[in-house]
Amino acid sequence: MQSRYHRQSILPGFGPAAEGALARAHVMVVGAGALGCPALDLLARAGVGRLSVIDRDTVELTNLQRQTLYSQHDVGQPKAEAASARLRAVNDAIAVDAIVEDFTPYAAEPILLAHPRPSVVLDCTDNFQTRYLLNDACVKHGIPLVYGGAVGTAGMQLTIRPGLTPCLRCLYPDAPQPGVAPTCDTAGIFAPVSAIIGCTQAADAIKLLVDPGALSASMLSFDLWANRRARMDLSGAMDPKCPCCARREFAFLDASESSTECTVLCGRNAVQVPSPARGTQLNLADLATRLAPHGRFATSTTTLAGKLTDGRPLTIFADGRAIVGQTTDPATARAVYARYVGS
Numbered sequence: 001m002q003s004r005y006h007r008q009s010i011l012p013g014f015g016p017a018a019e020g021a022l023a024r025a026h027v028m029v030v031g032a033g034a035l036g037c038p039a040l041d042l043l044a045r046a047g048v049g050r051l052s053v054i055d056r057d058t059v060e061l062t063n064l065q066r067q068t069l070y071s072q073h074d075v076g077q078p079k080a081e082a083a084s085a086r087l088r089a090v091n092d093a094i095a096v097d098a099i100v101e102d103f104t105p106y107a108a109e110p111i112l113l114a115h116p117r118p119s120v121v122l123d124c125t126d127n128f129q130t131r132y133l134l135n136d137a138c139v140k141h142g143i144p145l146v147y148g149g150a151v152g153t154a155g156m157q158l159t160i161r162p163g164l165t166p167c168l169r170c171l172y173p174d175a176p177q178p179g180v181a182p183t184c185d186t187a188g189i190f191a192p193v194s195a196i197i198g199c200t201q202a203a204d205a206i207k208l209l210v211d212p213g214a215l216s217a218s219m220l221s222f223d224l225w226a227n228r229r230a231r232m233d234l235s236g237a238m239d240p241k242c243p244c245c246a247r248r249e250f251a252f253l254d255a256s257e258s259s260t261e262c263t264v265l266c267g268r269n270a271v272q273v274p275s276p277a278r279g280t281q282l283n284l285a286d287l288a289t290r291l292a293p294h295g296r297f298a299t300s301t302t303t304l305a306g307k308l309t310d311g312r313p314l315t316i317f318a319d320g321r322a323i324v325g326q327t328t329d330p331a332t333a334r335a336v337y338a339r340y341v342g343s
Contacts, residue, residue, distance in 0.1 A: 004093075005047050018210040019047065025209045026050040026116045030103055030134060031124035032079040033057070034189060035148045037069040038198030039122055039205070044087040046206055050095040051087060052118065054111060055079040056102040056331040066191035102331040103130055105255045108137045120205045123147045124198065126184065127338035128175040129252065129276045135160065135168040136253035139245050146204045148197040151182050153190045153225035155197040158218070158234065159204045162245060165217045170239040178276055178320045178341045180283075185339035186290045193224050262330035265323065270313070271333035275320030282318050282341075291340060308340070316341060 003009065009019055027048050029036050032055040043051060059067070059074040059082055067079075074082040084098035101107055103125070112118065121143055123134045131147070138145040138160065145160040147168065160167050200220060207214045217237075222229040243249045263272040284304045288297055295314070297306030305315040313325030314336070322341060324333040 004091075008046060013211050013214070021210050022047045022206070023049045025119045026052065027120050027122065027205055027209075028052040028054065028112070028118040029122040029124055030054045030130070031122075031126065032067075032069070032083040033063065033124065033126060034066045034184070034191070034194035035150060035198040035201065036122070036124035037067045037083065038195050039124060039148075039202040040083060040087060041069060041090065042199060042202035043205060044091045044094060044096070046202070047091070048094060048205075048209070050097070050116065051084075052097040052099060053080045053083050053087070054099040054101060054103060055083070056100065057335050066189060066194050068195070102334060103133065105133060105253055108133055108253060109141075112137050112141065112143070118143060120144050120146060120208050122201050122205060124201065127342065128181065129338075132168060132175050132252040136244060136250040138162065139167050140248070140250055140253065144208050146201045146208075148201045150189060150194040150197045151184055152187045153193055154221070154223040155193045156219060156221040157197050157200045157204070158220070159208070159215060161208075161212075161215070166234050166237040166239065167242060167245040169244040170237055170242045171219075171234070173239075173243070175277065176342075178280060178282060181342050182290075183339055183342040185294065186342070190224060193222075196222075196224075262333055264328050264330070268325075269328060270323050270325045271327055271330055273322045273324060273330075273333050273337045275317075277320065280320035282316065282320055284316070284318055287316065287341070294340065308336075312336065314340065 005019055008014055025048050027043055029040050032053050040051060057079050059070050059077050059079055061075055064070060069083045069086045078100045080098040080100045084096045087096045121138055123131055123145060125131055134145060139162045142162045147160060148157045217235045219232045219234055240246055265272060284299045288299045288304055291297055295306055295308040297304050302318050303315055307313050315323040322337050324336045327333055
């Protein structure tokens with residue numbers, strides 16, 4: 001009888017050695033949403049021996065348009081658990097760990113360095129604070145990081161190999177201010193875009209595991225609706241003054257607890273989410289325009305306040321703080337912030 005991996009094993013560059021490398025590998029995927037679903041599915045089917053699935057969120061009905069590991073029966077379930085159950089059903093020969101946690105500066109290294117240490121990490125997240133935190137952690141510990149991003153009809157992907165290729169901060173030294181960059185919840189997402197990016201992330205992860213020489217130091221970007229595609233050569237883009245990979249200053253990983261900890265507001269069924277960066281100043285008028293399709297809000301010089309279409313109260317302050325209502329769970333509040341404020 002032919003092996004489950006027969007069609008893969010007869011490819012050039014594959015064979016027993018490559019199959020063994022995949023079987024021994026541990027790939028950690030942070031974010032089990034639109035990017036994580038196709039990436040995880042392909043990695044499980046390829047025979048990666050251990051997959052760790054990290055996500056803080058639960059499955060919502062609106063996820064089903066693009067998040068292909070879930071069905072209607074999974075709505076309300078933690079994404080990490082629902083995705084892991086599906087992956088085990090796809091391939092019962094591999095180990096799959098479900099980690100239902102918020103990937104914060106305090107959780108990052110304990111998660112990342114838990115036994116066994118990951119061979120590769122995939123960034124399938126939806127907010128810049130976590131992206132830069134992952135970049136810090138992987139550069140610090142020398143773990144390859146496969147980055148992907150998708151919003152609207154556009155996507156981008158690159159693979160970071162610490163010490164060999166530019167890191168995220170070489171290319172983009174500072175995270176965007178909150179409320180500036182579009183998010184899937186404010187700009188939408190064309191499902192084929194996230195599927196393509198997740199697939200390219202899986203492809204680069206497999207290359208890293210079986211043939212790192214097949215990788216190129218480049219960044220893929222495209223807009224499917226506008227029919228534009230480009231690959232940028234990054235071979236000379238390492239910044240000798242990069243605060244992360246050159247100076248080894250891990251500002252996002254080393255953030256102080258007081259600056260990043262959410263506060264549950266006693267008696268209010270609400271959580272205060274801190275500003276993601278000191279000195280943040282939001283343009284509340286622009287943010288109100290972006291949020292108009294998603295609720296009813298009023299603005300003043302210092303606040304934007306109102307309710308989302310699902311009735312959840314949301315107050316956003318000019319300094320980047322927010323109060324998210326109808327929850328006492330910090331992870332839920334951070335997820336709402338990431339969707340609608342965008343950092």
